Amino acid sequence: MAQADELEDQSSGQNAVVLGDEEGKRRKRRKRGGGGVQQPMARDPLEVLGRDIMLKIMSKLDARSVALSLVASRGWHAVASSDHLWAPKCEELWHGKAHIPRVSQARGLSRLAAYSLSVLDGKRCRIMKDDLCDHAWEFHFGKGAPEYWRNLDPHWGGNGLPMRRYFHPDGSQTADPGDKVWGGHESCYCIVTGIVLGEGKIREHYVRINRWLPLYVYRKQDWSWEMSNSLYCYNSVPDAYKEGGTGPLFLVM
Structure with missing residues (x-):
């Protein structure tokens, strides 16, 4: 009788283990998606x-x-x-x-x-001849310029329209008629760009007018240009209305 009870206890224990394993498998299936039901595959929107x-x-x-x-x-x-x-x-x-x-x-x-x-x-900060020639440029003297020049400049006196300068493909520069500062003298310009050999990086970049101080080039967030030194400054006049755009025809870095 005791032996029979022992066999019954062993059988019950084995059944419990089997049932426990089945329950564990069911739980895993539920975690994966439940009851063996196939989940729909994600589709391309x-x-x-x-x-x-x-x-x-x-x-x-x-x-x-x-x-x-x-x-x-x-x-x-x-x-x-x-x-x-x-x-x-x-x-x-x-x-x-x-x-x-x-x-x-x-x-x-x-x-x-x-x-x-x-x-x-x-993002281009390298100015090209097309940029210079395509835009009109407002010109004014800086704080470092002699007082006599600043007194002639409407930017400081507030008594007239800003002075303008124009660059031309032949390398010359002109001003509006009647410009008190211009004086009618001949002017020419060049663009100087120094490249680090083997790296392609720009070492220096500026515009020089006659033998005057170099104008260092800056690009603003609105894609306009500024060229300046301690004596005077040039700012490109906005011209987004121009048909066909402005600047070089090919991408320049």
Whole structure:
């Protein structure tokens, strides 16, 4: 009798272990998705929603987010590179800018390429002859200039329009008629750019007019230019309205 009870106890223990294992397996299945029911596979939103709806969604995104989706797949690239998306983003990028780069206005260029080239050109700090000649420049003396010159400058006296200077492709520079400071003398300019050999980095970069002090070049956030030294300063006059853009035709770094 005792032996029978012992066998019964062993059988009950084994059943408990088996039941415990089954319960453990069920719990694992529930964690994975439950009861062995197959979970639906994630589907590409582009396939689910279609091109037109995805275009509307992407139009609400910023340019960086749309650009990131270009590498998702060929289908996503086809949608995310659409001119319908990038044309308004180009207008948004150019809004409030002093100059629109000519390199972004080439005929037949996609709006995505126009946006990318505009961003790259907006970071350019190396001024070119096209930049000098395409813009009118406001000129004024700095605090370090002699008082006699500053007294002739409307910028300091507040009694007239700003003086303007103009650069020409033949290397000459002129002013408006009646400019009290200009004096009618002949003027020429050159652009000096020093490159570190083997590295391609700019060592020095300035514009020189006649034998006067070098004008060091700065690029502002609105893509306008400033050239200045301790005596005087040049600022490019905004001309975003110019058809075809301004500056070099090819991307310059």
